[in-house]
Amino acid sequence: MSDTIELAVTRYRPEQDTQPWEQRYTVPCSDDMSVLDALNYIKDALDPSLSHRWSCRMAICGSCGVMVNGEPKLSCKTFLRDYREAGVLEVRALDNLPVERDLVADISGVVEHIEAVKPWLIRHSEPPVDTAHSQTPAQMARYHAFSQCINCALCYAACPQFGRNPAFLGPAALTLAQRYNLDSRDEGSSERMPWLNAEEGVWSCTFVGYCSEVCPKDVDPASAINRGKVASDINYGVNLFRLLRGKGDA
Amino acid sequence: MQGYARAAALCVLGGANAMNQQQADIVIVGGGGAGLRAAIAAAESNPGLDILLLSKVYPMRSHTVAAEGGCAGVIQAHDSLDAHFDDTVAGGDWLCDQDVVDYFVRHATEENLRLEHWGCPWSRKPDGSINVRAFGGMQIERTWFAADKTGFHILHTLFQTSLKYPGIRRCDEYFCTDLLVEDGHCAGLLAIDMRSGEQTLIAASAVILATGGAARVYRYNTNGGIVTGDGMALAYRQGVPLRDMEFVQYHPTGLPGSGILITEAARGEGGVLTNREGYRYLQDYGLGPETPPGQPQNKQMELGPRDRLSQAFWHEEQAGRTVATERGAAVHLDLRHLGEQHIQERLPFIRDLARTYINVDAVHEPIPVRPTAHYTMGGIQTDRHTATCLPGLYAVGECASVGLHGANRLGSNSLAELSVFGRLAGEQAAERAAQGLAVDPQRLRPQAEAQAAEREALRRANGPERLAVLRDEMAGAMEAGIGIFRVPAQMTATVEKIAELKARYQQLGLKDGSHAFNTEWLQAIELGFLLDVAEAMSHAALARQESRGSHQRPEDFPARNDALFLRHSLARQQQGGATEVSWQDVVITRSAPGERHYGGKATGEAGR
Numbered sequence: 001m002s003d004t005i006e007l008a009v010t011r012y013r014p015e016q017d018t019q020p021w022e023q024r025y026t027v028p029c030s031d032d033m034s035v036l037d038a039l040n041y042i043k044d045a046l047d048p049s050l051s052h053r054w055s056c057r058m059a060i061c062g063s064c065g066v067m068v069n070g071e072p073k074l075s076c077k078t079f080l081r082d083y084r085e086a087g088v089l090e091v092r093a094l095d096n097l098p099v100e101r102d103l104v105a106d107i108s109g110v111v112e113h114i115e116a117v118k119p120w121l122i123r124h125s126e127p128p129v130d131t132a133h134s135q136t137p138a139q140m141a142r143y144h145a146f147s148q149c150i151n152c153a154l155c156y157a158a159c160p161q162f163g164r165n166p167a168f169l170g171p172a173a174l175t176l177a178q179r180y181n182l183d184s185r186d187e188g189s190s191e192r193m194p195w196l197n198a199e200e201g202v203w204s205c206t207f208v209g210y211c212s213e214v215c216p217k218d219v220d221p222a223s224a225i226n227r228g229k230v231a232s233d234i235n236y237g238v239n240l241f242r243l244l245r246g247k248g249d250a
Numbered sequence: 251m252q253g254y255a256r257a258a259a260l261c262v263l264g265g266a267n268a269m270n271q272q273q274a275d276i277v278i279v280g281g282g283g284a285g286l287r288a289a290i291a292a293a294e295s296n297p298g299l300d301i302l303l304l305s306k307v308y309p310m311r312s313h314t315v316a317a318e319g320g321c322a323g324v325i326q327a328h329d330s331l332d333a334h335f336d337d338t339v340a341g342g343d344w345l346c347d348q349d350v351v352d353y354f355v356r357h358a359t360e361e362n363l364r365l366e367h368w369g370c371p372w373s374r375k376p377d378g379s380i381n382v383r384a385f386g387g388m389q390i391e392r393t394w395f396a397a398d399k400t401g402f403h404i405l406h407t408l409f410q411t412s413l414k415y416p417g418i419r420r421c422d423e424y425f426c427t428d429l430l431v432e433d434g435h436c437a438g439l440l441a442i443d444m445r446s447g448e449q450t451l452i453a454a455s456a457v458i459l460a461t462g463g464a465a466r467v468y469r470y471n472t473n474g475g476i477v478t479g480d481g482m483a484l485a486y487r488q489g490v491p492l493r494d495m496e497f498v499q500y501h502p503t504g505l506p507g508s509g510i511l512i513t514e515a516a517r518g519e520g521g522v523l524t525n526r527e528g529y530r531y532l533q534d535y536g537l538g539p540e541t542p543p544g545q546p547q548n549k550q551m552e553l554g555p556r557d558r559l560s561q562a563f564w565h566e567e568q569a570g571r572t573v574a575t576e577r578g579a580a581v582h583l584d585l586r587h588l589g590e591q592h593i594q595e596r597l598p599f600i601r602d603l604a605r606t607y608i609n610v611d612a613v614h615e616p617i618p619v620r621p622t623a624h625y626t627m628g629g630i631q632t633d634r635h636t637a638t639c640l641p642g643l644y645a646v647g648e649c650a651s652v653g654l655h656g657a658n659r660l661g662s663n664s665l666a667e668l669s670v671f672g673r674l675a676g677e678q679a680a681e682r683a684a685q686g687l688a689v690d691p692q693r694l695r696p697q698a699e700a701q702a703a704e705r706e707a708l709r710r711a712n713g714p715e716r717l718a719v720l721r722d723e724m725a726g727a728m729e730a731g732i733g734i735f736r737v738p739a740q741m742t743a744t745v746e747k748i749a750e751l752k753a754r755y756q757q758l759g760l761k762d763g764s765h766a767f768n769t770e771w772l773q774a775i776e777l778g779f780l781l782d783v784a785e786a787m788s789h790a791a792l793a794r795q796e797s798r799g800s801h802q803r804p805e806d807f808p809a810r811n812d813a814l815f816l817r818h819s820l821a822r823q824q825q826g827g828a829t830e831v832s833w834q835d836v837v838i839t840r841s842a843p844g845e846r847h848y849g850g851k852a853t854g855e856a857g858r
């Protein structure tokens with residue numbers, strides 16, 4: 001059991017570098033050290049110029065996503081002990097996103113997609129705020145997993161479709177739309193449907209399923225998208241039906 | 251490599267010393283629960299306003315996300331606002347402003363319901379109504395929860411809801427470095443656009459600080475890396491007092507080593523604390539009699555207040571009755587008797603955290619835990635409407651001291667505080683902004699440029715001192731002198747140490763001279779903020795010559811002293827930089843200071 005491990009970090013400093021390059025660091029390796037601990041060790045003890053994002057260190061804020069040996073991971077929830085065999089960890093910024101610097105990926109596009117799907121509770125009329133809507137545990141269970149997304153963007157780094165076309169709304173945004181569509185208190189699914197139906201919506205997904213595999217919160221975006229396809233199909237059917245009956249609001 | 255080229259282009263555009271300029275009606279620093287709630291309230295009260303929400307991280311990264319246990323609000327028929335009031339005031343060891351507590355308990359439930367209307371998935375009873383759980387120091391169950399991810403769900407609900415207001419725009423990943431004050435009014439701020447490193451002047455009629463707590467001044471804490479007391483220091487540097495800074499809450503159940511939190515809800519659900527002999531030691535510290543495992547009694551044993559539980563750990567450690575782990579002394583938090591199904595349903599995140607970070611499955615083994623620094627009861631002094639003494643500047647959330655928590659905060663009161671007072675801050679700022687008091691940004695330019703030059707100088711600093719070393723020395727000194735128990739020699743040593751570190755901070759050397767996402771530079775600015783906060787905390791602690799709530803001086807002043815110290819401390823930075831501590835009366839309306847009763851004594855006495 002070696003007590004050090006090597007990190008091969010892809011560096012990129014836009015003011016100095018025209019190309020990304022690899023820098024190797026040797027860090028101590030103990031059973032409870034996460035990749036984030038290793039990056040912070042580098043920052044504090046070896047090279048303060050390395051930039052990476054982090055905050056909560058408990059897998060809930062979604063800041064610390066990076067590629068580790070080619071897989072999208074939360075660095076705070078990924079442990080050096082699992083790479084002892086491999087000997088070296090390759091760490092780089094999340095795939096499929098522009099890189100601002102070193103391990104800092106530009107997630108503004110992902111956040112815009114999330115914002116685009118009207119991710120808030122839509123009601124035709126707002127009841128007075130003196131009672132709660134009723135919602136049974138069974139009703140909550142329908143959307144609960146989809147409400148667990150921490151916006152870490154690992155699924156975007158995993159999604160080949162998003163890699164080809166950054167306009168594709170992508171796993172987390174489509175899942176969030178579903179989270180509200182499936183909420184018994186919500187009345188906005190028809191307003192969200194244009195987004196789901198659009199070229200950049202659910203139909204762009206070719207169901208690779210890698211998004212669900214890498215998701216650190218078991219959100220299962222692939223199944224959300226698949227359900228979106230069904231909903232989108234039904235919506236299409238309903239609209240067609242209305243059109244045929246001469247109701248012009250399709 | 252298209253992705254890389256885009257970043258390079260941005261930086262070329264950014265250039266070195268350019269200063270951007272923006273204007274807004276209201277600028278809110280902080281995208282946590284308090285900042286988002288303030289933004290929504292401002293937009294709702296006046297849809298015509300231009301509201302700028304500025305944050306050094308994307309809002310959903312804010313540390314509100316980490317809150318696990320729950321959010322208070324009276325909802326059960328047999329509960330009452332008076333009971334919530336009494337618990338809060340007694341929990342705070344009578345250092346709460348009672349008019350503020352009164353306002354708070356009257357509005358908390360309404361705000362929780364509003365969050366429900368915005369989509370927050372509060373946990374439910376089988377019939378579909380809101381469920382509540384027991385929490386430490388509360389005599390009746392009134393803690394609303396969303397499994398054990400309450401803060402996460404509140405934060406995401408608020409963030410997503412904020413998107414529907416066209417009046418709210420954001421500057422994500424902008425780091426506020428200075429407040430701008432003109433003619434005795436707060437007229438805006440200076441911030442670094444982290445992506446390019448550019449400095450931006452933002453002029454506004456009203457500024458709301460909602461920057462969160464400061465427990466990163468301690469080595470072992472439950473806080474995220476971004477929780478560095480920035481707003482407190484920003485206000486302090488403008489002569490605004492920091493109030494009750496000596497009161498820092500240690501949470502009794504953090505993971506040893508990392509300090510990651512295991513929520514109090516684990517005890518609310520029936521978890522028990524045992525020492526190395528398997529004995530439920532809390533009964534030896536005035537919290538007994540022992541309650542049957544899995545049947546927690548409000549305000550007894552494991553549901554005593556946090557200050558008492560953390561202090562009991564300290565005594566157990568002194569007596570050699572703690573459990574030795576690889577990561578230091580601990581006691582056991584035992585959930586096994588709750589069974590897998592209950593744990594998985596109510597505490598899934600806790601199970602996941604314990605598994606991931608210390609390789610313990612709570613279903614089969616007890617979780618080792620120890621007290622870690624958690625929450626700053628004190629903060630920027632405000633009136634009961636969130637206004638500071640600097641006109642135009644408001645403060646809300648954990649960075650503020652509105653007078654709610656006194657000497658010890660009750661768990662689940664602070665999430666409720668974010669909504670109740672966040673809303674008030676937004677409404678107050680909107681009212682001020684409607685009067686159109688904005689200063690022409692051109693007039694702010696000279697001071698902004700002077701401050702920007704100072705920040706630039708820090709970026710290029712080449713002295714002998716190292717950032718990580720200073721930060722670790724500070725965190726160690728605070729742990730030693732201003733920890734669970736405070737002894738005179740250690741406290742004085744800490745005050746001196748912080749002064750020394752502030753001097754050495756002037757000799758800092760940074761290695762990374764670049765602009766784009768230069769986190770070394772930002773961390774150096776944060777360390778400056780932390781040192782100011784540590785200074786205020788340690789001076790206030792030394793000045794408070796009594797023991798009250800989370801501030802315990804067993805050697806020199808072991809008792810509460812109402813005659814002299816039933817008062818808030820105010821730490822102020824004087825012109826020359828020295829810290830001065832003065833005192834402000836506590837507002838007492840209807841609950842005269844009494845004894846805090848927990849354990850068997852609490853029963854039937856309604857906490858008075």
Ligand SMILES: Cc1cc2nc3c(=O)[nH]c(=O)nc-3n(C[C@H](O)[C@H](O)[C@H](O)COP(=O)(O)OP(=O)(O)OC[C@H]3O[C@@H](n4cnc5c(N)ncnc54)[C@H](O)[C@@H]3O)c2cc1C
Pocket residue numbers: 279280281282283284285304305306307308309312313314315316317318319320321322400401424425426427460461462463472473474476477480481511513624625646647648649661662663664665666668
């Ligand atoms: C682990 C944990 C669990 C908790 N559990 C509970 C609980 O169960 N119940 C309860 O009531 N309370 C709980 N608390 C306390 C409660 O969560 C916090 O007090 C509260 O969330 C703070 O919210 P806030 O909006 O004031 O600050 P935060 O959520 O910390 O937000 C601060 C914001 O300010 C921004 N900011 C800071 N400095 C700057 C700067 N210089 N420039 C720009 N932006 C800046 C940050 O980016 C962030 O957006 C818990 C706390 C912790 C740490």
Ligand code: SF4
Pocket residue numbers: 148149150151152153154155156171172175211214215216217218219220221
């Ligand atoms: S769906 Fe999962 S992987 Fe994708 S952003 Fe959400 S939490 Fe991350």
Ligand code: FES
Pocket residue numbers: 054055056057058059060061062063064065074075076077
């Ligand atoms: S640091 Fe927050 S998710 Fe990893």
